[in-house]
Amino acid sequence: MISLIFTCGIGNFALGFLLALVFSRAEGVSLDFGKWKDSAPLKWLNFRSVLAIASRLRGKSVQPELAIEEEAPAEPVVEEPPKRTPSERAAEILNAVPPNWREAVATAELPPLSFPEAAAHWLLLEALKFREQLLTAEGAARGLQNDSDSAAIAQAIADVRAFSTDWLTMERTTAEQVNAQRGRLANYEEEGQSLEDILFDQVGVIESSISTLNALDPQHDSATASNGLLIELARLTDGANSLRDYLQELLSTFVRAEERQSELSTASQLDPSSGLLNRLGLERLIWDWQAEDPTHQRPATMCLLDLDRFAKMNERLGPRMGDRLITGFCGELEQFLRQDRGFDRLVRIGWDRLLLFLGDTTAQQGWACAERIRQSVEAMTFHCNGTAVEMTISASVREWKHPERAIDSIARLKKLLLEAKQGGRNRVILEERGTKVVCESPRYPIQARSIKVD
Numbered sequence: 001m002i003s004l005i006f007t008c009g010i011g012n013f014a015l016g017f018l019l020a021l022v023f024s025r026a027e028g029v030s031l032d033f034g035k036w037k038d039s040a041p042l043k044w045l046n047f048r049s050v051l052a053i054a055s056r057l058r059g060k061s062v063q064p065e066l067a068i069e070e071e072a073p074a075e076p077v078v079e080e081p082p083k084r085t086p087s088e089r090a091a092e093i094l095n096a097v098p099p100n101w102r103e104a105v106a107t108a109e110l111p112p113l114s115f116p117e118a119a120a121h122w123l124l125l126e127a128l129k130f131r132e133q134l135l136t137a138e139g140a141a142r143g144l145q146n147d148s149d150s151a152a153i154a155q156a157i158a159d160v161r162a163f164s165t166d167w168l169t170m171e172r173t174t175a176e177q178v179n180a181q182r183g184r185l186a187n188y189e190e191e192g193q194s195l196e197d198i199l200f201d202q203v204g205v206i207e208s209s210i211s212t213l214n215a216l217d218p219q220h221d222s223a224t225a226s227n228g229l230l231i232e233l234a235r236l237t238d239g240a241n242s243l244r245d246y247l248q249e250l251l252s253t254f255v256r257a258e259e260r261q262s263e264l265s266t267a268s269q270l271d272p273s274s275g276l277l278n279r280l281g282l283e284r285l286i287w288d289w290q291a292e293d294p295t296h297q298r299p300a301t302m303c304l305l306d307l308d309r310f311a312k313m314n315e316r317l318g319p320r321m322g323d324r325l326i327t328g329f330c331g332e333l334e335q336f337l338r339q340d341r342g343f344d345r346l347v348r349i350g351w352d353r354l355l356l357f358l359g360d361t362t363a364q365q366g367w368a369c370a371e372r373i374r375q376s377v378e379a380m381t382f383h384c385n386g387t388a389v390e391m392t393i394s395a396s397v398r399e400w401k402h403p404e405r406a407i408d409s410i411a412r413l414k415k416l417l418l419e420a421k422q423g424g425r426n427r428v429i430l431e432e433r434g435t436k437v438v439c440e441s442p443r444y445p446i447q448a449r450s451i452k453v454d
Helices: 002-026 033-038 047-057 086-096 099-106 115-143 150-180 186-215 222-257 279-292 310-317 319-336 363-378 406-422
Strands: 300-307 344-348 353-359 380-384 387-390 393-400 428-432 435-437 449-453
Touching: 086 099, 086 115, 099 115, 115 150, 115 186, 115 222, 115 319, 150 186, 150 222, 186 222, 222 279, 222 310, 222 406, 279 344, 279 353, 279 406, 300 310, 300 319, 300 363, 300 406, 310 319, 310 387, 319 344, 319 353, 319 363, 319 380, 319 449, 353 363, 363 380, 363 393, 363 428, 393 406, 406 428
Parallel strands: 380 449, 393 428
Antiparallel strands: 300 353, 300 393, 344 353, 380 387, 428 435
């Protein structure tokens, strides 16, 4: 009898065990027996499991103790707006710009695809007109320098004050229009802020010059008034030159960001006064170079050349003659380029700054080229309207490597150039693999030359 009872008990226990397995699986309890060694014995067979079995038998369902992760609600699908083609974007920008910009924007060599780019196009054209007004006024004021005609000097001051006030209003209005677009410039918020800052800086300079012009009194002292007018004209011209160079750099940023280097026209890549490549032309040159060197194995070197003390020379000769002197100087430099090579080019990246791009050239070879140019310039004498001018240059040299941007290369070259200036000028600094290298300058057999500038 005892054995029968014991046998029935064992049978009932086994049956309960099997039922627990079946119903616990249905309720989501893990049956991974391989994990038993890592857990307490029969941890899964607890009170909740037994309750789940009983509830199952009664037709009810009780959630087991094991936490079941609830599925997160599906996020709503947001459809991206269809991408606009460049021509659609250009048409949209043309409709958004102020009416007085539209002709300039519509006739741009490369239609702008953002509001800051449209503003840069517009400002560059207007800045060139303002600069031309300044150069014309400077020539007239220079002619009055030894004249005691107070009425003529007063009229010259009034003319400069009038067109400078117009330019001041234009710059301030443009800065406000750019500011009004803030928050809607997408990827170009930073460029919009930078343009706005530059314009307001320029506004401050022009306001100061106009205030000084108002204080000049030709009736009381014609000589002082004449000299004061020349000083303010030089100051305003420096500002116009800086703005022009900045806008060229800004436009190159837009072209590079949109990868439109191949769309640049020949005219848009050239500096109008010297015929050299400008800042946009440098972007296209680098783009062409990379297309011919897809593995990025060929060396290329950049040399930044700067005329020493050119501001003083320009003050003596006048900015108009200074422009012609630079043009004549650029013409002389082109003889140092290898004419049979496709990627040796001279680029004008600023008023008195030139960049030499040398393809298939190491940094050491670029340094030797820059040193030969430095010694040649040292032996040149330029004759401008009967005035003999001798010049020297300072230069910095470093290798350019993909994928470094031109703007970053130029920034590093400028820092090196500043060291050359502070070290006494008329010298070349070489950077190789991120380190400045001191090289003993060889002496080249160079003959003195006399160059006439028309």
